[in-house]
Amino acid sequence: MKKSIAVFLLLATFVATFAQEGDLKKQTYFRFGFSLPTWKYYGFDGRDDWPDEMKRVGGLFEVGGIFMLNSIKMAPGMRLGINADYLSVDFHRLSIESDFGNISNNLIFVGSKIGPSFSYSPVNNLVFDAYFKFNPVWAAGDFNSFPNEDENEFYLGFMGIKYSVGMNVRYSILMMGFEFNPGFAKLRWYDQDETELTDEYLGNADDNGKRTPVPAIHFTIGLSF
Numbered sequence: 001m002k003k004s005i006a007v008f009l010l011l012a013t014f015v016a017t018f019a020q021e022g023d024l025k026k027q028t029y030f031r032f033g034f035s036l037p038t039w040k041y042y043g044f045d046g047r048d049d050w051p052d053e054m055k056r057v058g059g060l061f062e063v064g065g066i067f068m069l070n071s072i073k074m075a076p077g078m079r080l081g082i083n084a085d086y087l088s089v090d091f092h093r094l095s096i097e098s099d100f101g102n103i104s105n106n107l108i109f110v111g112s113k114i115g116p117s118f119s120y121s122p123v124n125n126l127v128f129d130a131y132f133k134f135n136p137v138w139a140a141g142d143f144n145s146f147p148n149e150d151e152n153e154f155y156l157g158f159m160g161i162k163y164s165v166g167m168n169v170r171y172s173i174l175m176m177g178f179e180f181n182p183g184f185a186k187l188r189w190y191d192q193d194e195t196e197l198t199d200e201y202l203g204n205a206d207d208n209g210k211r212t213p214v215p216a217i218h219f220t221i222g223l224s225f
Contacts, residue, residue, distance in 0.1 A: 023070035024079045024119055024127065029175055031222025033060040035090045040182075043204030043213045051096055058092040060218050066117055066129065077121040083131045085113035090181075092216065101147030107214065109185060111137040113164055127170040135162035140185040142202060142212075154192065155202045160185035160211075166218070175224040182215040 035058030039047045064085035072080050088111050095104035115133035122128075137160035144153040162183025169176050187202040203209045 024068045024081075024121060026068055027066040027170075027224045029065065029222055029224035030063045031061075031175060031177070031220045033062075033177075033218050033220030033222075034058065035060045035092060035181075036217045036219075037092045037094060038215045038217060040213060040215050041092075041094070043206060045205075049205070053096050055095050056092070058090060058216060060088075060090040060220060062088045062113075062220070062222075064088075064113070066119070068119065079119050081117040081119055081129075083113075083115060083117035083129070083133060085133070088113050088135065090216065090218070092214070098147070102145070103147070104145045106143045106145065107185075108141050109137050109160070109162075109214070110139045111135055111160075111162070115164070125172045127168075129168040129170065131164070131166060131168075133164040135164050135181065135183060136160075137162055137183070137185050140187060142187050154190040155187035156190050156197060157185050157187040160214075162214070168224075170224050173223050173225060175220075175222045177218070177220040179218040179220070180215075181218055182213075184211040184213050186210050187212050 037056045037058060039050060041056075044050065062085045064083065064087075067082045067084070069080045069082070074080070088109075090109050092107045093104055095102055113133040113135045115131055117129050117131035119127055119129045138158065140157045140160055142155040144155075146152055160183065162181055164179050164181050166177055166179030188197045189200040189202070190196070191198050201208050201210050202212045204212055
């Protein structure tokens with residue numbers, strides 16, 4: 001036990017010695033990524049609720065910034081900040097091949113994100129960011145495609161709520177990240193004959209309530225200046 005404490009203290013002293021001194025700079029970034037819907041999508045309980053042939057793919061694009069709160073002094077190399085994504089767009093596709101052809105659900109979400117962040121720079125040009133962000137969904141859509149085109153369905157919605165918990169690794173201008181993005185969208189059926197939104201919601205696996213769970217995992221890469 002004493003050896004473990006000694007090693008920890010030695011490591012902490014070493015890291016503090018080489019940590020970047022002074023303030024951290026404000027960052028502006030853009031990034032792309034892979035977005036993977038989880039097995040909890042649509043409110044299902046897990047993998048066993050889905051067909052074995054189900055395929056899940058998705059993508060992500062974001063533009064944002066990290067505003068460093070340098071006035072709040074912390075240990076060398078450490079700073080609190082505000083992380084904001086001015087625009088966050090993610091797309092998900094869940095599809096399966098049936099005897100009649102491909103059946104797919106195609107969803108898109110347009111929103112913003114904002115929340116606190118903690119940044120640590122152990123050496124110059126290398127920074128780790130951890131964050132939690134509130135993610136309002138300004139607009140969302142779900143296009144259900146069936147082999148028979150007459151059966152295609154549209155769902156549209158506004159003002160869903162999601163959250164983001166994640167971490168970035170920045171080296172020079174290169175930025176890589178991982179993020180868990182749970183939450184829900186409110187999606188209402190669009191009547192194509194009447195060309196209007198109805199009061200019928202897509203709901204979830206249990207009922208036709210107003211909330212459709214759409215959790216996903218994001219892997220991103222981009223540039224930060």
